[in-house]
Amino acid sequence: MLEYLKIWFLEENPMFKLNYNQLVDTINKKWTTKKCPMCGQNNWTVDDEIQTPIKVGEKKDVQIGGKFFPIVAVTCLNCGNVVFVNPLVIEAVEDTEKDE
Numbered sequence: 001m002l003e004y005l006k007i008w009f010l011e012e013n014p015m016f017k018l019n020y021n022q023l024v025d026t027i028n029k030k031w032t033t034k035k036c037p038m039c040g041q042n043n044w045t046v047d048d049e050i051q052t053p054i055k056v057g058e059k060k061d062v063q064i065g066g067k068f069f070p071i072v073a074v075t076c077l078n079c080g081n082v083v084f085v086n087p088l089v090i091e092a093v094e095d096t097e098k099d100e
C-alpha cells in the first residue's frame, strides 16, 4: 500500500514540490512577529518537506488515503513549539506543468 502511494504520488503529481525559498520569503514578509508565542524567542527552523496528517478511524485505527492536507513544520529551536504552515495557501508549491 505504501509503495502504491509512493508511485502514485510521483507519477500523477510530479509537479507537487515545495518551493522552500518562497515559503521562507513569505513567512518573513507575512509573520508580523517572528517571536515564538510560547517562549518569545526568534529562533525558528523551517522543514523542507511537505507532510500531511493521517486520519484516525473510530476504532483508533490509522487510515491511509482520504483527504490530503499539506503542511510544513516550522519549529522553535528554543522550546520545541511547532507551527504548521499550509504551503498551498501561500503558493509555495512548485507547479512544473506551467513551464511546459
Ligand SMILES: [Zn+2]
Binding pocket: 036, 037, 038, 039, 040, 041, 076, 077, 078, 079, 080, 081
Ligand atoms: Zn519557542
